[in-house]
Amino acid sequence: MKQKVEKTAKFDAFTLISISIALFVMLFIGSTIFAIIIGGIPNFALAFHSEEVKFAIKLSFVTATLSTVICMLLALPTSYALTKTDMPFKRTASILLELTLSMPYLLLGLSLLIIFSSGFGKMLKEFGIKVVFNQLGIVMAQLTVNLPFCIRMIRTAFSDVEERLEYIAQLLGASKFEAFRTITLPLCKSALVSTFILTWSRALGEFGATLMLVGITRMKTETLPGSIYLNISTGNNSMAMATAMIILLISGLALILSNLLSRNKSCGRTGGA
């Protein structure tokens, strides 16, 4: 009797339909990854002997790391201001960030191109800061694309920290900065590490804004996604697949690392077993 009840609960029409759709979706997503693996494995060794791919890996790593560090440095105080202070135009700032998040990256790249091709950009160029068609532009493109994402992630983490804990810390003698340093930041540690890894991973795969701002010049502004684009354009499919495999591997590793580090989420109860 009991078994019958369990069977009915397990296989009602709604559950069956949702599981079927989920399996179809998994198959669809899985096939995209599978296609890269199948195409990438035979050419994987080829990629590691290619100077071009080595250059792209190095450039992607350096620019992604640099842009992520800058992103975090800017996103931390911005998120604090947006969640913990009574800064003016908070609502407008939130709308602005959400809008940037929903914009196509190509459009963000176009905006950057307009800004850095203007008088302001030319002035920067005179001071030796070359952004357009330059490696610095890659960092700028990654930063622009990722900053709203990074701010959103950190804002969520900061909002999860009970405000009362910060008040208590201040009543116990901490300044606002000390309360932030000793309470808010440690409680968000795993979320911040995850944000860093995900932002870095996104920066590594950034293509649209970079393409618009710096273009893709072989062995000059050739990042990993740029390398795939160039190789596909010139008919070198095997090299493109090998590079895609490298990106897939790096993304997979970043995901595993992010999951491992977020497993011990420290935001939580404040007492009582």
Next chain:
Amino acid sequence: MESSILKIQDYSVRRGDFLLEKINLSINKNEIFAILGKSGAGKTVLLESIAGIYPPTEGVILLNDRNVRSIPFQKRNIGFVYQDYGLFPHMSVRNNISYGLKMRGCSKKEIDEKTENMLDLFSIRHIASQFPKKISGGECQRAALARALVLEPELLLMDEPFAALDYSTKKKMYSELIKIHKKFSCTIIFVTHDFSEAQLLADRIGIILDGSLKAVVKSENLMDEHYSEEIDIFLGRI
């Protein structure tokens, strides 16, 4: 005449849809004062207002004749114990207790000495290196009290301090509170919805209903006074 530590004058504050209205109250030094009311009456908002957390809509709260909001947080010398204790979850019990001393720049020797004293006073030495998640409600309560009292505050605010405890732990904590009051000779204001708890521990009781302070009475007279109908209903006399 007893000198007052706290004066609340025509104080109103809005928190979302809730309005705490025109509170007038004076608390004497060394007094134990209970804020009694049902859930949602505004007890915690009043307590947090006394700590100076919220900017008033009107009126003022004076701590030792100074507007509490004009005193920097860290110089208010107020201890606050929340209903769920508000222990820092990423710190051990020992580090929770020593936190305030560190923030106030005390020497290592003083920090160690005072922290160890508190661990003994509240009989929580055995859980000193444990984290709040791993200890019981009663132990959390003791740790939170130790953290607040290690700084010898002039005013101790407690939000439903015994609500989450079982009956026997609650009884133990009642006597601990009386001991604490004697030892630290601080003023204590605590929030409760329990009449007998308020009568047992407090010198005076303020009854708060629907965001306004309806009456202030000596605790021994709580059930003898004549009140308005709504207070009588709250006290279960009608």
